[in-house]
Amino acid sequence: MPPRYTEEFKIEAVKQVTEHNYPVEETAIRLGVHPDSLRTWIKRYQTPQSINEYAHTQSNNAEIRRLRAELKRVTEERDILKKAATYFARSQG
Numbered sequence: 001m002p003p004r005y006t007e008e009f010k011i012e013a014v015k016q017v018t019e020h021n022y023p024v025e026e027t028a029i030r031l032g033v034h035p036d037s038l039r040t041w042i043k044r045y046q047t048p049q050s051i052n053e054y055a056h057t058q059s060n061n062a063e064i065r066r067l068r069a070e071l072k073r074v075t076e077e078r079d080i081l082k083k084a085a086t087y088f089a090r091s092q093g
Contacts, residue, residue, distance in 0.1 A: 005033070007054055013038055014045040 013031055016022045017038065024042070028035040045054075 007058075010041045011045050011054065014041050017042055018046050 013027065013033065016027050016031075017024055024038055025035050028038045031038075
């Protein structure tokens with residue numbers, strides 16, 4: 001099975017070719033990837049818009065994880081308060 005590379009790795013590899021004008025073959029050998037893989041990544045990420053979209057997606061994913069964790073905490077607090085209210089209502093009644 002071929003190795004899996006992170007999106008960050010791919011974007012940085014593309015930047016070496018597109019922004020620093022390093023040759024594709026040389027960059028691929030230096031990074032230990034197949035030149036065809038690097039060419040595929042260049043087609044996918046060569047526009048700054050693609051890189052910005054990836055960064056925006058990563059930012060959104062982080063925000064979603066944070067909000068899910070907060071929702072879980074608030075839901076647990078709510079459940080505890082419901083149980084406490086039920087307990088005190090029974091003990092007074």
